[in-house]
Amino acid sequence: MRTSMLKSIVRRSSVPGVSSVSRRGFASGSAPERKVAVLGAAGGIGQPLSLLMKLNPLVSRLALYDIAGTPGVAADVSHINTRSEVAGFAGEEQLGQALEGADVVIIPAGVPRKPGMTRDDLFNINAGIVKSLCTAIAKYCPHALVNMISNPVNSTVPIAAEVFKKAGTYDEKRLFGVTTLDVVRAKTFYAGKARANVADVNVPVVGGHAGITILPLFSQATPTANLSDEEIEALTKRTQDGGTEVVEAKAGKGSATLSMAYAGAIFADACLKGLNGVPDVVECSFVQSNVTELPFFASKVRLGKNGVEEVLGLGQLTDYEKKGLEALKPELLSSIEKGIKFANAN
Numbered sequence: 538m539r540t541s542m543l544k545s546i547v548r549r550s551s552v553p554g555v556s557s558v559s560r561r562g563f564a565s566g567s568a569p570e571r572k573v574a575v576l577g578a579a580g581g582i583g584q585p586l587s588l589l590m591k592l593n594p595l596v597s598r599l600a601l602y603d604i605a606g607t608p609g610v611a612a613d614v615s616h617i618n619t620r621s622e623v624a625g626f627a628g629e630e631q632l633g634q635a636l637e638g639a640d641v642v643i644i645p646a647g648v649p650r651k652p653g654m655t656r657d658d659l660f661n662i663n664a665g666i667v668k669s670l671c672t673a674i675a676k677y678c679p680h681a682l683v684n685m686i687s688n689p690v691n692s693t694v695p696i697a698a699e700v701f702k703k704a705g706t707y708d709e710k711r712l713f714g715v716t717t718l719d720v721v722r723a724k725t726f727y728a729g730k731a732r733a734n735v736a737d738v739n740v741p742v743v744g745g746h747a748g749i750t751i752l753p754l755f756s757q758a759t760p761t762a763n764l765s766d767e768e769i770e771a772l773t774k775r776t777q778d779g780g781t782e783v784v785e786a787k788a789g790k791g792s793a794t795l796s797m798a799y800a801g802a803i804f805a806d807a808c809l810k811g812l813n814g815v816p817d818v819v820e821c822s823f824v825q826s827n828v829t830e831l832p833f834f835a836s837k838v839r840l841g842k843n844g845v846e847e848v849l850g851l852g853q854l855t856d857y858e859k860k861g862l863e864a865l866k867p868e869l870l871s872s873i874e875k876g877i878k879f880a881n882a883n
């Protein structure tokens with residue numbers, strides 16, 4: 538969901554009911570029915586993300602699940618006069634109902650960082666949460682596209698893959714680690730330095746989603762700009778530390794929620810467009826990959842009717858980016874292996 542889409546949704550939502558033509562050209566009556574479930578919907582990310590998904594005209598049913606607090610969030614969001622019907626589900630006994638029939642499941646459930654913590658410090662709590670939610674996904678909506686937001690993404694995606702493999706439902710085309718916030722940040726920071734219109738900026742971000750595993754490819758940024766090596770290094774570091782910048786600014790009150798909700802809504806929208814057959818939908822995501830020797834890797838991904846249609850390669854890298862790529866591999870591999878080991882030991 539780009540800025541223009543948000544504007545068009547807001548404009549459309551001032552008219553009761555559904556507008557006659559959506560941005561992608563479907564007449565409202567012919568837009569496919571799509572159910573989206575948000576797991577962790579009462580949280581810092583979950584609430585604004587639920588709002589943004591309610592504004593998305595591609596969604597016909599919105600299921601908001603959390604361990605508590607979702608009846609209130611659902612009642613609130615449900616009054617917005619847009620297409621989707623909203624239902625809230627609270628507590629494990631309602632998880633199955635929340636998931637049944639879902640086309641896309643977005644998972645922002647779990648604890649966020651406090652200052653001084655790494656994303657890996659969240660592993661002990663979030664790994665178990667993700668494992669139990671994925672066990673339910675395998676049972677109730679095994680064909681859904683899963684958008685994993687819960688950290689550490691570098692480990693929670695491999696955990697999900699192992700849970701699905703054990704359940705016999707794994708389809709590598711349907712599992713995504715959401716790294717869109719890294720792209721959102723890279724675009725914002727690059728536009729500032731390059732004095733470019735941020736709405737025109739594109740920057741691929743590859744690797745993973747933690748510290749040095751986040752590798753923005755500013756050499757491929759568009760529109761091009763003549764930035765010095767020092768400027769590129771500073772932009773790279775700022776993108777890698779973007780999450781920590783927010784964690785420190787929030788001073789113990791959590792991590793990025795609003796920008797993450799925006800990023801999560803963009804990625805879910807891309808998944809829905811792909812499912813609906815819209816051509817050339819490309820976003821970066823952490824997926825099962827052959828792009829490097831690592832089993833999971835974030836790179837540009839073409840989305841289609843079955844989820845991942847094509848994992849795109851890295852393109853031409855500068856020496857600085859090649860060095861960054863080699864440097865990130867050991868940490869990323871160890872996070873992936875940690876997730877796999879956890880899923881198989883517990």
Ligand SMILES: NC(=O)c1ccc[n+]([C@@H]2O[C@H](COP(=O)([O-])OP(=O)(O)OC[C@H]3O[C@@H](n4cnc5c(N)ncnc54)[C@H](O)[C@@H]3O)[C@@H](O)[C@H]2O)c1
Pocket residue numbers: 576577578579580581582583602603604605645646647648649650659663666670685686687688689690715716717718719746791792793794797
């Ligand atoms: N991928 C990214 O780029 C990115 C960006 C920001 C945050 N995150 C991660 O997203 C997660 C959520 O962050 P937040 O700020 O929304 O945290 P939060 O604490 O505000 O909200 C988390 C929500 O998850 C719920 N929850 C806990 N266990 C659950 C379970 N078993 N089932 C369903 N819901 C459950 C909680 O009740 C809470 O409402 C964190 O792990 C954070 O690190 C990822």
Ligand SMILES: O=C(O)C[C@H](O)C(=O)O
Pocket residue numbers: 649650656688718779780781783784792793
């Ligand atoms: O930094 C965090 O802990 C949250 C998230 O991964 C982010 O990048 O903002």
